[in-house]
Amino acid sequence: MTEISVRPTALSYDLPHPQGFTRDTIGWVPWLEPLPRDEFTDRHWDGVINPPRADFDYFRLLVRDPEVLRARTLMDRDIFTKESDGGLPRAERELAATAVSRTNGCVYCASVHARTSSNFSKRPEDLDRLLEEGTSADLGERWNAIVSASEALAQSPILFDAEDITALRDGGLEDVAIVDMIQSAAYFNWANRLMLSVGRAVAI
Template sequence: MTGFTTDQLGWAPWLTPLTEPELTDAHREALVDAARAASPYFRLLARDPEVLHARTKTDNDIFYNAKGGLPRPERELAATATSRRNGCVFCASVHARFAAHYSKRPDDVRRLLDEGVAAPQDGRWRAIIDASVALAATPVEFGAEHIDALRAAGLDDLAISDTIHAAAFFNWANRLMLSLGEPTSDRKADQ
């Protein structure tokens, strides 16, 4: 398998996902986005449509809700840092692409992927990365000092909440994805 990258990767499940023809209306509704039916990951999660629906609505609210709070590039940064720390190559590739695109800072994102979560970053990104990584640690290392650093970097309560939600969601999502399959360098494996 490839290392950390911004390339599009495939994902191969270790369990048998539903096939697209097996998806019922309830499964398709749970996917929320019809395009997700092409992904073996989402077809595998569709075996429990109620949980998938709740998971997807939560994911969408964390990353696409533009009603204040943390800007999208930094939500993606939190997911990238968490995924990098957890070793989830697939999730890191997806969210690194978004973070680089929306922030217009591909060199900083590349440094995070290549050198790891301790790589040099500016103050605001450093605070977001450090808070995200502390939330991903087991046991959790997140504390008041992370809140203080986020505040000092200019984040208000809603932005801090968004940082925590993005990191916490991907801490869970990484562990789920890593326990159900593995990334592949062949994107066709994810079709």
């Protein structure tokens, strides 16, 4: 386990929480002190990968363990930003992340991924319906299947079963797309828990 040379300070905030789920931009604050940029070493910059991310408290907190942050970021990129190569389109990978975040109550992640899914899909009204009504919102056969499967994976992997696979196939997903959907939902089920544990969303 990586040693932390200076014990981070515990932080608290008197800042308002967001009033519900939204596609609007919201803020996030950490419970532990992020690493100041002027204390970054080459090892930290290697861990953060993309230098502009060092402007965000979340990544400056996670970079206290730079090797883990690097692995997390590379996995995120592989799942969400690379070309689908016949798999699930980016809009629907982001939809899966939104559905999981809505299920887990991660307001910050839900806002980010709902915006991204909306940008790629051009279906803002459906993303707003998912955020407002929850995973029971009717978004059409294909999206309903993705949302339902993502919710099952978020609640407990054992709840994802043959019925979910059938629904996804009936919605037009081939096997590679189903694997993409599972990866997107499973990764964000973990990512939500990390973000919810080390800080909280704030209204801006």
